[in-house]
Amino acid sequence: xKRTAARRSPSxxxxxxxxGRAAAGKKALDVLLMDMRGLSSITDYFVVCSGTSDxxxxxxxxxxxxxxxxxxxxxxxxxxxxEAGWTVIDFGEAIVHVFGEExxxxxxxxxxxxxxxxxxxxxxxxxxRRAAEGEGEWERR
Numbered sequence: 001x002k003r004t005a006a007r008r009s010p011s012x013x014x015x016x017x018x019x020g021r022a023a024a025g026k027k028a029l030d031v032l033l034m035d036m037r038g039l040s041s042i043t044d045y046f047v048v049c050s051g052t053s054d055x056x057x058x059x060x061x062x063x064x065x066x067x068x069x070x071x072x073x074x075x076x077x078x079x080x081x082x083e084a085g086w087t088v089i090d091f092g093e094a095i096v097h098v099f100g101e102e103x104x105x106x107x108x109x110x111x112x113x114x115x116x117x118x119x120x121x122x123x124x125x126x127x128x129r130r131a132a133e134g135e136g137e138w139e140r141r
Contacts, residue, residue, distance in 0.1 A: 012093030015073060016045035019089075019096045020121050022067035023049045026060040028098070031121035032110065039116055045094045046113065050104045051082075058082040061098045064089055 013035075020031045028049035037044050051057035061082070065075045073091055080087040085103030089096040097109060110118065122139050 012044040015068070015091060016047050016094035018068055018071065019047045019064050019091065019094055020049070022064045023047065023060050023096070023098065024121055025067065026063035027056070028060045029101070030104075033119045033121070034110070034113060034116040035118075036113065036116055039113065043090075043093060043095045046109070046116070047094060047096045048099070048104075048109055049097070050099050050101050052101060054082040054085075054100065057085070057087055057098050057100055061087040061089055061096075064096055064098070 013033075016033050020033055024031050028051060031047070031049040034046040034048060035044070036042075036046055049060065051060050061078070065078065068091060069075065075089055076092055077090040078087065082100075085100040086107065087098045089098070099107070099109075117140070119140050122137050
């Protein structure tokens with residue numbers, strides 16, 4: 001699929017990165033940032049991550065909404081009870097998908113949107129201080 005130019009402001013990437021860091025702050029697993037510009041008309045970025053239980057999925061989703069909301073960005077819509085194995089949080093320029101581990105394997109969102117450029121949130125090496133915003137660095141996959 002051919003990629004086209006970005007439609008929205010560059011702040012979308014910063015928003016998505018903030019969402020990913022907020023998820024990591026709640027111990028989310030395998031946090032990915034997917035660049036959807038030119039692939040989807042609904043958003044610029046997906047943030048995809050996993051929790052280990054229904055309770056963990058809820059804690060991650062609540063943490064993302066709280067952290068991003070504290071910085072002035074309102075959640076436009078949230079759907080999916082944790083027991084469904086998948087919660088979606090829409091911030092407009094970024095959509096966060098919080099999966100249970102089994103649901104993430106089943107739905108395969110990374111395979112479905114395989115043309116997207118993907119970055120993974122990597123935890124800092126042991127002994128290194130975290131950045132001011134906190135959790136790790138993004139590396140291109």
